[in-house]
Amino acid sequence: MAQLSDDCFAFGGKLLAVEQAAALIAERVPVLEGTERVTLRAALGRVLAEDLCAPLPLPPFFNAAVDGYAFRHVDLAPEGETRLPIAGRLQAGAQPEAVAPGTAMRIFTGAAMPAGADTVMMQEDTREEAGAVILPPGLKHGANCRPAGEDLAEHAVALASGRRLMPPDIGLAAALGITELPVRRLVRVGVFSTGDELAEPGTALGPAQTYDSNRFTLMALLAGLPAEAVDLGILPDDREATAQALREAAGAHDLLLTSGGVSTGEADHVKAAIEEGGRLVFWRLAIKPGRPAAMGVIRAKADAVGGGTPAVGLPGNPVAAVVTFLHLARPLVLRLAGADAETLPRFAATADFAYRKKAGRREYVRVSLTFRGDLPLARKYPREGAGLLTSLTRSDAFAELGEEITQVAPGDRVPVLPFRAVF
Known part of the structure; x- marks a missing residue:
């Protein structure tokens, strides 16, 4: 399992910018040990553990x-x-x-x-x-x-270590006569939801309950990464029980992921539970939605010292959970898996909306895209609540409004993160 130092995420500022979060993860999180060999059919999305050098030229003859x-x-x-x-x-x-x-x-x-x-x-x-x-x-x-070797010379590096394998990579390995590839092991991620107000889908709802959705969204997001998502269920609104569950899970997982319970309310226990079980650095990301996010290291035993398992506490609102996942959990999984750093894919669009925001934080606005002309037209979702799950299913992308931007006018060019590329 992962063993990170207690202070690996130490940060002295009040609000952490997105780029600072990525830099801390890249600089301070070690790659997990362990590799295995898998068939080409099982290699898609895995991280290559060694350089693959061409055993023959491609094409092999004139x-x-x-x-x-x-x-x-x-x-x-x-x-x-x-x-x-x-x-x-x-x-x-x-x-x-x-x-x-x-x-x-x-x-x-x-x-x-x-x-x-x-x-x-x-x-x-x-x-x-x-x-x-x-x-x-x-x-x-x-x-x-x-000519022979026009595509790839014999002994040349065909695929570099750290590459997250894509369909053309699998085809290239097959063209070289390779049947198995050495890959880094999957990151084992334990996923919790938190809150007495949540019920398991398929069970009867209590009078003041809703069905848990975040846990299933997060596991689906992890399915697109070199990770093994483990469903650890719903944690109650109890500090001691939450701390104990996190400690028990820390010894069997490389990363713990929770949603909900990271704000400052009396029933928000994840932040305190992480601190009780190890060391907490309460990351307040300079983004909206999703500013409250707990990041820390949990030791498997209460009396243990030194390293532990990284834990990320995401907000409970569905949209905020997705946004913070993309900026915290996703790069952390890729780093643990030994993958090359990947920036989230963006392309330009023309805003078809007016919007005002505060300077100093990055905001993600849900938009639908209409493809016509040189650039797609980005139309803002009519409602802004971070708890609106349908705002994700009825939109196509996040418009990303940088820290320096204070307003957007129709016709402005804005970068967008397309859901089908980032999810």
């Missing part, structure tokens, strides 16, 4: 890039058409034969070039007459051919 005719470039007349007898036919996968001087070979895309041939004329640019091919002048030497 081949035709198009359907056409292979020949020696010296046989091509400098002016006027060239007539070359067709000496044979080469399909992809066939053993090539040498092409005699003054002849051409019918060849298909991917077929190995016959010995002696160094150029291919596309079939659309030729015509056949009585067993010969007529070639127009002007083709450059080596045209329409792919």
Whole structure:
């Protein structure tokens, strides 16, 4: 399990900027130990543990890039058409034969070039007459051919350690004949919700209860990361029980994630429970929604000293929980997993709304996107409450308004974080 020093998240300021949070995580959180080998089918989204070097060149042999005719470039007349007898036919996968001087070979895309041939004329640019091919002048030497190693040289680094594997990476490994890849182990994340007002979906609701949604949202967000999400249920509004549950979970997980109970209310016990079980640095992020967020290290035993398991207490409002997850939990999981740092994907949009905000904090406004013209049009969701779960299901992105911005006018350019890319 993860063992972080008690003071690894120490921060002396009142409000922590998003970039400062990312820097602290990158600088002070160690990568988890442990690797395993997995098949290509199981490697998607995992973090590569070692550089993958090409055991062979790619492509492995000189081949035709198009359907056409292979020949020696010296046989091509400098002016006027060239007539070359067709000496044979080469399909992809066939053993090539040498092409005699003054002849051409019918060849298909991917077929190995016959010995002696160094150029291919596309079939659309030729015509056949009585067993010969007529070639127009002007083709450059080596045209329409792919030399061995054009894509990747033998022994070159094909994929670097720390890369979170994407579908093309899996294809590249397969093209190199690889069947298994060394990857870092998954980050084991224990996920709690907190609050007596929450009920488990599928059970009967009490008179003042709602069904828990945050825990399921967070586990779904973790499913897109190199993590194993473990459902640890709902914590009651009891400080002692919360502290005990966190201590017990710390010994079996690399990261603990909670939602709710991190504000300053009498029934908000997560902040105090983290402090009781280890060391707390109460991160008040300079963002909206989501400013209250507890970050700390929990020891598995109450009398233990030294390192422990990182814990992140996210706000209870659904939108705030998602925003803080993206800026705290997500980079922390990636760092523990040994993945290269990843910035959240953004693209520009044109604001179709007016908005005012305070300087000094970053705000995330839910918007729908209409794609037309050069830039998509971002239209603000009509209501702003951080507890509106449907504001996420009925929007397409967060408009990200930086710390220096105090107002937005229709027509202004704003960066947006598309949900389908960040979720």
